[in-house]
Amino acid sequence: MGVPLRTIGQILPELQRDYPDVTVTKIRYLESEGLVSPVRTDTGYRKYSTTDVDRLRYILRLQRDNYLPLKVIREHLEQMDAGENPAPPVPAAPTAQPTTKSAPVRRVIRMTRKELLRRSGLRESVLVELERQRLVVPRHGTVHFGQEALIVATAAKKLSSYGMDIRHLRAIKQAAEREAGLIEQAVAPYPQQSPSGREATRDVANLVVRAHAALVHSILDQR
Known part of the structure; x- marks a missing residue:
């Protein structure tokens, strides 16, 4: 009896053990680019074989370790699929960094909750509601708030004078989440x-x- 085919949801955790950044969107993108071809069930679901998973691992390793563009990876895989034994792709050379001009350094803001209230001018009750709706959150992995939290809190304070409240900010957040999804896909x-x-x-x-x-x-x- 052969190894059963698996769904994208079943293979994702396995791939994420070695490649934490891989997502369903990325796997589907690699499929849309013709780099992997899982079988489709009669109902349209993707089913991945062990060979498909190994191929995905190989692609992800070339991207992570060699910084190779998909065009180079695709050509390499096509040679392998044709029965050839191509040499491993050469890692991409790092982009030369200019020595005469330094990249602008973004100043990192770290504020306590008390500082955020003071700088934004928000009332405590409003900030509590913004936090409850996940509109204002601390920086990832910390208890401090950053530039984005200050921008949202300050905007909430000013927008309230135009009759815009948490309900309207939730709509803005939903639009931002859709745009973030498009960015991740790109x-x-x-x-x-x-x-x-x-x-x-x-x-x-x-x-x-x-x-x-x-x-x-x-x-x-x-x-």
Whole structure:
């Protein structure tokens, strides 16, 4: 009896043990790019064989350790699929860093809850509700609040004078979550813990935020 096929939800935890950043979105992206081809059931569900999982591991390792673009990985896999024995792809050379100009350093803000209240001007009860709705949260892994929390808290204070409350901020958060999902999908081909992955995430996020702001202003101008 052969090894049973597994769903994407069953293979994901196994892959995440070695590649914590891999997601369902990334696996599906690799499939859409033709790098892996799981079978489909009559109802359309993907089913992965042991060979498929090994192939995914190989692709993820080439991305993580060699920083290779998908184009190079695809060509390498096509040679293997054709029965050839190609040499392992050469790791991508690191991008030269300019020596005459340093990249701008982002100042990290670390505030206590008391400091956040003072700087934003929020009432305690409003901050409690913002925290309950996960609209204002501490920096990951800490009890301190950062720049993003201050921006949201200050905006909440000012928007209240225009009659906008927590309910409206929840709608803004939902839109932000959808945009974050689009960004994650766009940068899925990049190893997320690599310099190129972090740079791509920042770049796409900045472009999405700028496009969003421009579209909002454009829509309002046309009304």
